[in-house]
């Protein structure tokens with residue numbers, strides 16, 4: 001496949017159920033490399049589940065999900081799908097960074113030790129190299145002076161910026177964000193969005209679940225509205241926000257704005 005035109009994320013009628021509960025009912029979307037896509041939709045519509053499928057924390061039941069041309073979680077042979085070993089699945093996941101609503105830092109480790117853990121254990125980096133990279137990432141998120149602090153000594157916004165630095169430490173080709181600012185006090189949201197804006201400007205491919213419509217309008221190339229486990233509408237943020245085509249999008253946005 002031609003690397004320049006292969007989408008970074010390609011979801012083709014992705015389905016996921018938990019027992020009798022159908023959560024994703026054929027999600028199709030594409031995120032091109034270097035693109036920022038924002039995913040919005042009502043609570044329970046399947047946004048987090050979809051992100052977790054991309055990162056194969058969850059397994060897709062039907063349809064195909066490709067990241068950078070690689071089928072996620074499976075290998076295709078003579079038209080049949082075979083599940084990847086946990087080792088091969090882990091290798092795919094390494095290229096994908098994920099940032100959660102609730103930071104999930106290790107509480108008993110300092111900021112810098114949170115960041116160097118995966119590059120050392122999984123990436124095989126030396127402590128010196130991992131630490132040097134971690135300090136550069138802390139610069140990037142504006143927290144170099146907090147390297148030796150513990151998570152509990154930081155504000156929520158600072159913890160989230162550390163979580164972003166930690167995800168970047170593995171040099172991912174795709175970053176997933178699941179409502180990264182929704183657990184923060186309003187005055188802390190701006191700093192986190194500023195870091196994300198910087199990442200986007202540097203060309204990182206990002207799929208972001210967020211209800212920060214200002215961010216979506218300014219930064220996103222694509223706004224995707226999901227409802228009941230399917231994509232209802234997608235397009236340029238300005239177009240979708242100013243002129244939603246579907247009644248469900250209109251009704252959702254009118255409650256949000």
Ligand SMILES: Nc1ncnc2c1ncn2[C@@H]1O[C@H](COP(=O)(O)OP(=O)(O)OP(=O)(O)O)[C@@H](O)[C@H]1O
Nearest residue numbers: 018021023041042043044045046047048049050179
């Ligand atoms: N591990 C699980 N087992 C069973 N049901 C689950 C599981 N994870 C999610 N669900 C269900 O799947 C549906 C979609 O959940 P999901 O978390 O993806 O929604 P969401 O769009 O992210 O919602 P929110 O905006 O509230 O975060 C919900 O009905 C949820 O209860």
Ligand SMILES: [Mg+2]
Nearest residue numbers: 047048049178
């Ligand atoms: Mg969610």
